[in-house]
Amino acid sequence: MKSTGTYVYCVVAAERRPAVTRTRGVAGTVRLIEQGRAAALKKWLVVSDVPLDRFGEAAINAKLSDLEWVSRAAVAHEAVVESFSNAAAVVPMKLFTIFTDDDRATANFRAQGEVVDAAIKRVRDRIELGVRVTLDGARSQAPPPRRASTGAAYLAGKKSQRDRAVELARNAREVVAELYDQLSTVASDAIRRPASELPIKGGPLLLDAAFLVPRTATARFRKVVERRAKELEPGGYRIALTGPWPPYSFVRD
Amino acid sequence: MPRGIKRRAVADAVLDEPETSVLDVLDHVLTKGVMATGDVTLGVAGVDLIYLRLSALLCATDRVMPAAPRRRARSRR
Numbered sequence: 001m002k003s004t005g006t007y008v009y010c011v012v013a014a015e016r017r018p019a020v021t022r023t024r025g026v027a028g029t030v031r032l033i034e035q036g037r038a039a040a041l042k043k044w045l046v047v048s049d050v051p052l053d054r055f056g057e058a059a060i061n062a063k064l065s066d067l068e069w070v071s072r073a074a075v076a077h078e079a080v081v082e083s084f085s086n087a088a089a090v091v092p093m094k095l096f097t098i099f100t101d102d103d104r105a106t107a108n109f110r111a112q113g114e115v116v117d118a119a120i121k122r123v124r125d126r127i128e129l130g131v132r133v134t135l136d137g138a139r140s141q142a143p144p145p146r147r148a149s150t151g152a153a154y155l156a157g158k159k160s161q162r163d164r165a166v167e168l169a170r171n172a173r174e175v176v177a178e179l180y181d182q183l184s185t186v187a188s189d190a191i192r193r194p195a196s197e198l199p200i201k202g203g204p205l206l207l208d209a210a211f212l213v214p215r216t217a218t219a220r221f222r223k224v225v226e227r228r229a230k231e232l233e234p235g236g237y238r239i240a241l242t243g244p245w246p247p248y249s250f251v252r253d
Numbered sequence: 254m255p256r257g258i259k260r261r262a263v264a265d266a267v268l269d270e271p272e273t274s275v276l277d278v279l280d281h282v283l284t285k286g287v288m289a290t291g292d293v294t295l296g297v298a299g300v301d302l303i304y305l306r307l308s309a310l311l312c313a314t315d316r317v318m319p320a321a322p323r324r325r326a327r328s329r330r
Contacts, residue, residue: 005293057294071275074282095282098293108292119287130277242277248285 004028004049005056005098006105009080010246013041013120014087020046022083026076027051033102035109038117041088041124045105046080050098060096070095081246089124091116092246119251126188126212127244129221133176133207135168136236175237176207179228186221187211191249206237210249218244 007026012018020030028048035043053059063069074095081092099105109116148154184190189212213221222241229239 005291008291011287052293055293060294071279074279075275077282078278092282092286094286096291096294097287098291100292104292116287245281248281251285251287 002101003052005052005100006047006102007050007055008093008097008099008105009046009048009077010084010093011035011043011091011109011116011120012046012084012087013038013043013089013091013124015041017042017044018084018087020083022080024076025050025080026073027055030080033106035106038120041120043116043120045109046084047102047105048080055096055098078246085127085244085246089120090246091119091123091251092248122189123212123247123250125216126214126247126250127218128247128249129211129213129218129244130240130242131179131183131207131209131211131225132205132240132242133179133232134238134240135172135204135206136238171235172206172237175232175235179232179239180207180209182228183209183211183221183224186217186224187213189250210245212247212250 007028009025009030012032017032017034020032023030025048027050030046030048032044033047035045037043077095081090084090099108148157180190180192191210193208193210211221225239225241229237232239
């Protein structure tokens with residue numbers, strides 16, 4: 001019985017065969033399988049052979065609760081994908097995309113040729129940047145009501161505290177919507193994720209967005225983020241920028 | 254280029270949160286990316302569930318992952 005499967009990291013498109021600079025993958029040695037053309041570019045699958053006793057379906061399912069194991073696999077996967085970031089286009093796969101052999105992997109991608117080619121076209125010469133905005137709890141919280149001498153004063157204090165919280169929330173929504181729109185104008189595409197999915201230190205997450213940015217506009221994008229971060233900082237807003245990432249968020253329709 | 258130093262000087266406003274780096278990687282490789290469902294891993298169910306569980310363990314993640322210095326350097330750029 002065959003003991004290895006073909007692990008697919010990404011599809012890479014370039015004018016010339018890219019060098020494999022990161023040879024160690026999740027397991028096995030990273031190599032390329034040529035896949036024909038997408039417009040003027042050639043395409044390759046970036047793969048490695050992984051032992052199925054460790055990366056078969058049952059083996060993976062059994063290991064999913066092992067945080068360290070999954071994290072190492074994720075970091076290794078990402079490192080391989082990133083190692084091709086100088087290519088014209090990289091279309092990253094999800095973690096643990098594994099086929100029985102090279103032929104099955106190739107057949108799968110051939111069947112999805114149009115989808116892959118559309119993704120290549122969309123992300124060509126672009127990178128992904130992530131922007132998160134959190135509200136610094138200490139700075140933004142309404143002050144506690146002053147010690148009230150009468151019941152009425154106490155209630156008034158409570159009301160003003162509540163009004164202030166409502167006002168802050170409304171402001172925050174406007175601020176992040178404006179920021180998102182402004183950054184979108186520098187980007188080719190943008191996706192805003194429902195906040196709250198990620199546990200974030202330091203206050204409520206107001207914005208969790210990904211931007212597909214042309215390489216030529218990356219510096220400008222960063223400048224805008226920095227400028228806005230400085231402007232918003234006194235109001236308790238904190239802006240975190242991550243990346244550049246392979247365009248993970250923009251390869252699906 | 255001394256990225257880290259320069260970025261620090263710009264302002265604390267553009268926050269670098271190295272402790273989220275591994276979670277960021279997990280977030281990307283588990284919940285995003287394409288499309289192909291490998292025939293070997295067709296039955297690796299609940300990738301989203303793994304992600305939720307992992308994100309709940311964020312702090313532990315970074316302690317077990319000394320192997321991500323690259324991401325840290327890059328997120329400071």
